Amino acid sequence: MESRRWSEVWGLHKASVAKRIAIMGSTGSIGTSTLEVVRALGDTYQVVGLAGKQRWRQLAEQCAAFRPQAVAVADQANAQSLAGLLNGATELLVGPTGLVELAAREDSDFVVAAIVGSAGLESTIAAVRAGKQVGLANKEALVVAGSIIVPLARQTGARLLPIDSEHSAIFQSLAAGRAEEVRRIYLTASGGPFRTWSADQMANATLADALRHPTWNMGQKITIDSATMMNKALEIIEACWLFDLAPDSIEVLVHPESIIHSMVEFHDGSIIAQLGAPDMKTPIQYALTYPDRVPGIARRLDFTTVRRLNFEPPDLDRFPALRMGYEVARLGGTAGAVFNGANEEAVEAFSQGRIPFGRIVELIRQVLDRHTIEQNCDLDRLLAADAWARQEVQRCLHG
Ligand code: NAD
Ligand code: MG
Numbered sequence: 001m002e003s004r005r006w007s008e009v010w011g012l013h014k015a016s017v018a019k020r021i022a023i024m025g026s027t028g029s030i031g032t033s034t035l036e037v038v039r040a041l042g043d044t045y046q047v048v049g050l051a052g053k054q055r056w057r058q059l060a061e062q063c064a065a066f067r068p069q070a071v072a073v074a075d076q077a078n079a080q081s082l083a084g085l086l087n088g089a090t091e092l093l094v095g096p097t098g099l100v101e102l103a104a105r106e107d108s109d110f111v112v113a114a115i116v117g118s119a120g121l122e123s124t125i126a127a128v129r130a131g132k133q134v135g136l137a138n139k140e141a142l143v144v145a146g147s148i149i150v151p152l153a154r155q156t157g158a159r160l161l162p163i164d165s166e167h168s169a170i171f172q173s174l175a176a177g178r179a180e181e182v183r184r185i186y187l188t189a190s191g192g193p194f195r196t197w198s199a200d201q202m203a204n205a206t207l208a209d210a211l212r213h214p215t216w217n218m219g220q221k222i223t224i225d226s227a228t229m230m231n232k233a234l235e236i237i238e239a240c241w242l243f244d245l246a247p248d249s250i251e252v253l254v255h256p257e258s259i260i261h262s263m264v265e266f267h268d269g270s271i272i273a274q275l276g277a278p279d280m281k282t283p284i285q286y287a288l289t290y291p292d293r294v295p296g297i298a299r300r301l302d303f304t305t306v307r308r309l310n311f312e313p314p315d316l317d318r319f320p321a322l323r324m325g326y327e328v329a330r331l332g333g334t335a336g337a338v339f340n341g342a343n344e345e346a347v348e349a350f351s352q353g354r355i356p357f358g359r360i361v362e363l364i365r366q367v368l369d370r371h372t373i374e375q376n377c378d379l380d381r382l383l384a385a386d387a388w389a390r391q392e393v394q395r396c397l398h399g
Contacts, residue, residue: 022049022102024123025114027058029219030137034112037285040297049102054078060085069107072098099123104130113138116221117344118386131156135287137163139238144337145382146241161287166235167242168283169261169274176272186263188255190215192226199318203358215258215278224347228361233325237336240329247329254312277301321361333375334385341389342367367392
């Protein structure tokens with residue numbers, strides 16, 4: 001008998017090979033890791049698009065190395081400088097509309113959504129609307145507009161493949177059973193740099209303290225989100241949208257070693273987990289090569305160096321962001337846009353030294369409390385809620 005994958009036997013997955021890849025946010029942490037993975041995968045994987053905000057020299061270097069058909073730079077001011085460094089082979093697209101155009105171009109099959117924050121929302125939607133396979137790192141897009149993205153993907157046939165390590169783990173573990181057989185999801189969390197700090201110590205933690213993540217090396221915004229545990233709150237909402245889960249079926253479990261990337265418990269009591277070294281190249285590659293598994297360059301787990309795996313419940317009093325994550329997931333409507341917008345603005349204020357660490361989550365709470373949630377919104381309404389939340393944070397800071 002011809003050998004078949006279990007997933008094919010069950011009809012869960014349709015095979016598809018991603019070949020032509022556009023990377024939104026190619027100058028960032030996920031973007032550069034994606035380029036390393038693509039290079040190592042060899043000739044069947046071709047980079048056709050690159051996009052970033054303002055690091056034009058780095059974009060030019062990436063263009064020289066990967067020879068994409070097009071490159072998009074979000075900041076208009078850097079377009080001339082980048083144009084001067086491109087050879088004729090790569091077309092230059094500029095501004096937010098350039099990003100949207102790049103994400104939807106016909107010359108790509110697969111779009112890696114790796115822009116940080118709601119700045120990535122419109123290009124992510126453009127890729128979904130164009131029916132691409134989308135490797136989703138940009139979790140904020142789902143937090144703000146999951147209510148638009150998920151139904152749109154169903155309509156256009158776009159496939160959302162998670163790059164966030166926990167969601168990649170859940171995606172892989174879910175393949176062991178059927179949706180109705182799932183009892184709960186264990187969403188694991190490292191606990192961040194302040195896992196063992198008291199609330200008083202945390203209140204005035206410095207930027208350097210917040211950036212000292214114990215297990216993952218990531219961009220600045222998500223690293224600060226890990227310190228407040230807003231990252232896990234955003235991931236609860238992300239998981240609800242990606243896997244059609246009720247918030248109450250998701251349990252956050254602190255696991256400081258970041259080796260179990262998440263788990264699924266089925267009704268019969270079996271728990272299926274995905275494990276690996278904490279290296280984003282593993283979930284990035286899995287999204288790109290799905291449903292295949294091929295040798296790659298990600299760090300491997302060596303069990304002889306893993307002395308033990310620890311687990312503890314999260315402390316919702318020291319990390320109130322987590323409780324808010326559940327609340328926002330249940331509220332729906334504009335709540336996600338406000339939650340995310342307030343966080344982005346507060347994290348920016350903390351990064352600039354304008355507010356102490358403890359104030360980030362307080363500000364989000366204040367803004368959420370002032371918001372009247374609207375349901376069944378279109379994209380403009382969600383973007384307006386995002387803008388409103390940012391203004392409210394500024395008002396609190398100046399008022
Ligand atoms: P990063 O700050 O390292 O990179 C962000 C990228 O987005 C850069 O290329 C930057 O140029 C681009 N960008 C920022 N603002 C932009 C704008 N207005 N227009 C166009 N481009 C813009 O961030 P990162 O850590 O790579 O994270 C990217 C996304 O992936 C985030 O949503 C994050 O939550 C998610 N994620 C990251 C990791 C990780 O290990 N870094 C893990 C899981 C999920
Ligand atoms: Mg994650």
